[in-house]
Amino acid sequence: MHSIEQLRKICTQVRRDIIRMVHGAQSGHPGGSLGCTEFMVALYFSVLNHDPENFSMEGRHQDLFFLSNGHISPVWYSVLSRSGYFDKKELSTFRKLNSRLQGHPATHEGLPGVRVASGSLGQGLSVAVGAALGKKLDGDTGLVYSLHGDGEIQEGQIWEAAMYASANKIDNLISTIDVNGQQIDGSTDEVLNLGNLKDKWIAFGWEVFEMDGHNVDDILKIFEKAKESSGKGKPVMILMKTVMGQGVDFMMNTHKWHGVAPNDREAETALSQLEETLGDY
Amino acid sequence: MKKFTFTEKKDTRSGFGEGLLEAGRNDKNVVALCADLTGSLKMDAFKKEFPDRFFQTGIAEANMMGIAAGLATAGKIPFTGTFANFSTGRVYDQIRQSIAYSDKNVKICASHCGLTLGEDGATHQMLEDIGMMRMLPNMTVISPCDFNQTKAAAIAIARHHGPVYLRFGRPAWPVFSPANQKFEIGKAEMLSKGNDVTLIATGHLVWYALKASEILSERGIDAEVINLHTIKPLDEKAILQSVMKTHCAVTAEEHQMFGGMGDAVCQVLARHYPSPVEVVAVKDTFGESGKPEELLVKYGLSPEAMVLAAEKVMARKKAELQA
Numbered sequence: 001m002h003s004i005e006q007l008r009k010i011c012t013q014v015r016r017d018i019i020r021m022v023h024g025a026q027s028g029h030p031g032g033s034l035g036c037t038e039f040m041v042a043l044y045f046s047v048l049n050h051d052p053e054n055f056s057m058e059g060r061h062q063d064l065f066f067l068s069n070g071h072i073s074p075v076w077y078s079v080l081s082r083s084g085y086f087d088k089k090e091l092s093t094f095r096k097l098n099s100r101l102q103g104h105p106a107t108h109e110g111l112p113g114v115r116v117a118s119g120s121l122g123q124g125l126s127v128a129v130g131a132a133l134g135k136k137l138d139g140d141t142g143l144v145y146s147l148h149g150d151g152e153i154q155e156g157q158i159w160e161a162a163m164y165a166s167a168n169k170i171d172n173l174i175s176t177i178d179v180n181g182q183q184i185d186g187s188t189d190e191v192l193n194l195g196n197l198k199d200k201w202i203a204f205g206w207e208v209f210e211m212d213g214h215n216v217d218d219i220l221k222i223f224e225k226a227k228e229s230s231g232k233g234k235p236v237m238i239l240m241k242t243v244m245g246q247g248v249d250f251m252m253n254t255h256k257w258h259g260v261a262p263n264d265r266e267a268e269t270a271l272s273q274l275e276e277t278l279g280d281y
Numbered sequence: 282m283k284k285f286t287f288t289e290k291k292d293t294r295s296g297f298g299e300g301l302l303e304a305g306r307n308d309k310n311v312v313a314l315c316a317d318l319t320g321s322l323k324m325d326a327f328k329k330e331f332p333d334r335f336f337q338t339g340i341a342e343a344n345m346m347g348i349a350a351g352l353a354t355a356g357k358i359p360f361t362g363t364f365a366n367f368s369t370g371r372v373y374d375q376i377r378q379s380i381a382y383s384d385k386n387v388k389i390c391a392s393h394c395g396l397t398l399g400e401d402g403a404t405h406q407m408l409e410d411i412g413m414m415r416m417l418p419n420m421t422v423i424s425p426c427d428f429n430q431t432k433a434a435a436i437a438i439a440r441h442h443g444p445v446y447l448r449f450g451r452p453a454w455p456v457f458s459p460a461n462q463k464f465e466i467g468k469a470e471m472l473s474k475g476n477d478v479t480l481i482a483t484g485h486l487v488w489y490a491l492k493a494s495e496i497l498s499e500r501g502i503d504a505e506v507i508n509l510h511t512i513k514p515l516d517e518k519a520i521l522q523s524v525m526k527t528h529c530a531v532t533a534e535e536h537q538m539f540g541g542m543g544d545a546v547c548q549v550l551a552r553h554y555p556s557p558v559e560v561v562a563v564k565d566t567f568g569e570s571g572k573p574e575e576l577l578v579k580y581g582l583s584p585e586a587m588v589l590a591a592e593k594v595m596a597r598k599k600a601e602l603q604a
Contacts (some may be wrong), residue, residue: 058356066351115354117383120374126344127379130351130359133336134354137357157375160344168336168550 002045007216009277010041010082014022015247016274019080023267025095028103031257032149033075035180035213035242040079043145052084055112063142064131066116068124069149069178070104071259080113081281088281123156125146125175128201129165132173143230146175151183153212154192159204165235166205174226174236178213180244182255197239206237213242239266248273282498283473283492287457288325293449293485294392295427298323300435301360301390305331308358311439314349315362316342321451322362322392325585342367346375346387353385358410364398365391365407365448373413380444381417389414393451394424395535396563396580397485397573406568412540414446415513421466422513424534424542426487428456430510433464441466448477448484450535452573455488458508467511469519475505478591479523481535483509483542486582487562490533493587503590512542517549524550529557531590535582538562557597559590 002010014037022028040152044050048063067076074094081088088099093099100111104119116127130147135142152158165173176195185191201208207229211222219240226236243256244253248270262270305311305327312334313327319337328335338345342363349359361368368391369376379389391410398406414422421443427430431449438445472487473494482490487508494504505523509516524530530550532543543560551555563580577583 057354060356064354116350116385117378120378123347123375123379125344126347126356126375127351130348131354132351133348134352134355134357137333138355157341157343157347160338161347164338164341164344167339181365238441243535255522 002150004216007041007045010045011037012076013278014041014078014082016271016276018074019248019262019267019270019274020280021074021077021091021094021103022261024092026261027095028074029071029259030074030260030262031182031251031255032069032072032178032180034245034248034251035176036072036075036147037247038146038214038219039176039178039240040075042216042223044079044083046220048145048222049142050231055085057115059115059142060138061140061142064115064144066118066124066128066131066146067105068118068146069121069152070118073101073105076105082278085113086111089092091281094148102119111171121149121152122157125158125161127174127263128173129161129170131169135172143227146173148175148177150177150179150181150188150194151191153177153194161206162201162206166187169233170235171233174230176238176240178242179239180242182244182258184255186255193243201237205234207234209236209238211238211240213240214246282475282494282503285457285472287455289456290427290453291428291456292451292453293425293465294321294430294432294451295323295429297390297392297435297447297449298326300432302326302330303547304436304439305334307436308439310356311358311360312336312352312596313360313362314338314345316367317469318363321364322390322504342372343375346372347379349387350379350383350385352388358386358388360388360390362390362392364405365410366405368604369407369410369413377417384419385444386442388445388447390435390447390518391457392449394448395450395485395598396568396576396582397450397452397535398569399452399576401572402570403567406539408535408563408568409540410446410448411512411534411536411542415545419444420513421445421511422448422464422482423511425510426484426508427454427458429460429462430458430464431463434510437464437466450485454485457488457491467514467516469516470508470510471506471519472508473506475527477503477527478595479505479507479527479530480533480587480591481507481509481520481530483512486533486535489577489582489584492584492593496584497591502591502595509542512545515545515549517553520546520549521553524556525554529594531559531587531594533561533582533587536562538564549596557594557601559594561587561590
């Protein structure tokens, strides 16, 4: 079990990986990746019951994770490699020709850790529900986790899945929405106001928690509560407040770094704010 | 010319329902999903025998496709059932990303395809599904000819690993293929041998191609009839062997002329053995309400339309030979 201090150190390194990968490819999505770093690190290093060295598609008797907002692939790839799914050297191939690290996550090239392609938004909750149903059929007590962007829930399919999951008591599912209030064209308030998210998910029959997506201690506590709530007839939703671009001062609190790569000077500035704790790839 | 007869008419969707039930008995990993059309898709028997393996998703096809992808990830063999337009056009992106690109073992089973849906009209008469599905990498596309073959195909696709689109229809239709046949995915079926023209048909129109070959026979034309029940992967060898003998072909499908089975055949011939082809299909227009047989006549998909196409393509062949 990693201490809070160890998890924080991993987060710093993961943020370096994100900046270096996106800079190296001169494309990718740093904003949401930086914002979801604590979540991903806590999930993969403390929360999930998984077997990184022996990845299998079915993941029987393990917990599964589905990334629905696939554009934040840099943070996922970094955390997958740092937790043992594949060699960190491979991070240097991100978004390049013949790489398993596609711009958006895919199973096609056989990257361990990825179970379905994502990128076209709104599909991952349905897939997670299906995987959760599969576990129930098999009497498999593993849990299914998923992550979604807040802009993503503007997609109608999310609400089809939301309705299905509560109506069918999919209570081995713990989903999280990254509430950073930003999307490509601007703030979610400007683009399409999401209204009261908590009320919406409660109205759809979910057990809802809120957490601070940059406080590792809070993340671990809320995940513990979420796990305790599983198996009680309701799917669980965690509304996670984050800051897009967290950890790099000039990328924070703006939608401008949603899908833009830093140039050499910007990358250098960003990396100077992030200590190399575990060794760069 | 081999004579084909039938003793009864049955809908291909009922063949699907029986095949699904048998596939479910063969393998406990077979599960079924339906978006509020259980009766129309004839999935009741499966639901009754395997209630725990049947998932009613409500009128939410996108979610159904995603759940199917998730179930496949967990090692299940999901069969989704709804009408052809809700099975393809409505959920194309879900199929593309979560199923085809992700190579999930999902069987997309689509009823009420084509004009023979009948009275419900153009909103529900899916005529573009073969095109959409055959464009997707990893996807197998199957369109059986009658009740018995649809049943056999449903059983066969459960044993085939990978995404499959299975297309069938609503009306009672002549049953002329053998009961309990073995269905071989990707292998075209030679129904009747001939030397003058190759008739390549799929789905309901295979029966019409057999009718057309009888009319042609009365006029002294010896037609070869191929049932192309698998449109992807395409049995190029069977098509080429036949056309190298007849030097011309007519394709027939209950689908748009653009993007359908006819296009697939034309591409094979253009690449390997350029020959005159006439495509019997819907001519870039939407359908309308009416009785199935009336619609097939009005939109140029009748046996008589195939006869005219055969005579036309043979005239083109003759003109080319003389040139």
